[in-house]
């Protein structure tokens with residue numbers, strides 16, 4: 001049982017590493033990289049800004065992404081039709097979708113929530129709204145600690 005649980009943990013770590021390769025290189029930025037510039041592979045918001053301004057931009061991007069994901073997950077719950085895609089998926093996105101279909105949390109569209117859980121678990125201070133949003137999305141009690149929530153998700157996954 002202990003070894004099995006360890007394997008589950010490792011699986012989550014591998015998921016996160018694979019996803020990291022697609023992400024903007026600014027620390028904590030929630031966007032995928034789209035510009036391969038002098039500061040590395042960044043999203044368009046970070047690519048053209050001096051690195052001194054990155055933390056502020058990251059916070060803005062993060063708040064916007066959390067809000068978008070939260071609204072998107074609410075929309076899914078109420079059964080509305082999904083927004084029309086403006087362009088076909090890129091090969092990288094198709095890979096991510098294929099992986100998502102194999103993974104539990106990603107398949108339910110709550111990867112953003114799991115990412116917030118991990119950040120809170122590492123001791124990062126999230127806003128009250130962020131703390132409540134990820135718990136609601138992952139269907140764990142709002143009073144639950146990030147550590148307990150993570151254990152709960154691993155347990156659900158192996159159930």
Ligand SMILES: [Zn+2]
Nearest residue numbers: 024029043046
């Ligand atoms: Zn970025």
